[in-house]
Amino acid sequence: MGVEVQRERPPRAALAWAERVLGGEVTRVRAFTGGMTSAVHQLSLRLADGRTRQAVLRRYVLSEVLDDVPDIVEREDVVLRLLDDVELPTPRLLGSDGLKRRAADGGPDVPALLMERLPGRPVWRPHEENWLRGLAEVLPVLHAVRAGGEAGAAGSSPGVDGARAGSAAAGSALPSPDGGGSPAGAWADGVAAFEAYEPERYEPPPWLRRPKLWERALELFQRPVGEPSVLIHRDYHPGNVLWRGGKVSGVVDWQSACAGPPSIDVGWCRLELLQECGFEPAMQFTALWEDLAGATYHPAAEVTLLVDKLGMTHDEPPPLPQVHEELLAKALAALG
Structure with missing residues (x-):
């Protein structure tokens, strides 16, 4: 319907x-x-x-x-x-x-x-580094946006058509939680704060070999990620990125955008790549972003997004189910 x-x-x-x-x-x-x-x-x-x-x-x-x-x-x-x-x-x-x-x-x-109407169309070329780099280069530019539409220090992001790179894209680290990002109340009225989605069901997915991982993940998935609050897309993945002439020509579908941790955008795209393209492109994308942003992907974001992703399908295992389980185990171990 x-x-x-x-x-x-x-x-x-x-x-x-x-x-x-x-x-x-x-x-x-x-x-x-x-x-x-x-x-x-x-x-x-x-x-x-x-x-x-x-x-x-x-x-x-x-x-x-x-x-x-x-x-x-x-x-x-x-x-x-x-x-x-x-x-x-x-x-x-x-x-x-x-x-x-x-x-x-x-x-x-x-x-x-x-x-x-922006030019270009989505393309999927997971085995081309230029494609993965182009996806990764968008995010430091976006995450440099501050309240009122301001960005960090100007620069040029070579994989983004006409984009201005912020300070993170220029090579410096993302702001620390106590020294950067937009302080509470600094965002323009109407920009929502990030909230983790509740899973469709709370019992462990039946295909998990270690159901206690799910129980622990449910205890932590709403835990603050511990990164500065910046403007995030919230649904960033290759299907929402347009390409023309080998460069990113558009990023679309902003209805879920909010103020939240940068790793949420990285993690959502990473999991989409994992499910659609396999392990290597997902990990390479993450490494490219970490290098460009001067930051490290946060394990709390991994837990939040895996609960979201796996909770949506629940009974149906995702592609590479053991990899998803290992990623969840690794993130939980990192959080202690």
Whole structure:
């Protein structure tokens, strides 16, 4: 049901809202695939002067998503504005409406955002170091973003198209917990704080050989990671990274972004690579990030994210289940 709703053509109210915001007539609508929380469509418009324009319309059509995060549009709006002046290739916000107005009053049919259409497409080349390095280079740039859209010292990240690298990307260490990151209250209103997702089920997954690891992980998965709070994507993985000409041309899907520990972004991408590409690309990506950021991947993030990942499927073992179990055991041992 959810996928069908997400692929349906947006109703006239949504398209009329987009036309009013962008000042043109929608001539073509194409659904994007892969979205889990929203319906995403590419719009082609003909403007009054005869030029054409493309934009991306994201509509939150699933009631369970809005029940869980009623202000999800406002959160994404704030994050995209924070990123607007940072030379990281992110979608420019063109308009948003969290349904403060009803469709009859000129608003969309559901909470929605309009964004710039970025060039490029996701690619998967896990055995190419340039691809893994490009993924890793994005994160120090993002994690250098401070409140108000500021970044650390300017630099150039060679694998990111037009990106400005922060101080971490330039080779210095990430700020220490007592000396960097954004202090409490410094983030712009509307940027949520990171919270670990609760697992779907609390009993140990049946395929685990050592169920006591799961019990210990549940005791620790909400433990603070112990890193500075910076802007994180929260769903960073290759499917949300666009490429063009061998360089990263865009990072998309910012609805989960929040203020949190850098290792959360590293770990989520690391686990996606592990499950989709295998052990070696996942470890190489982690090592590349550690070298670029001058930081060490935190074992508390590993525990938090493994509980999240393994809790989602629970009964179904992931690819390389023994590797996942060993990673969990190693992280728990490091935490003591």
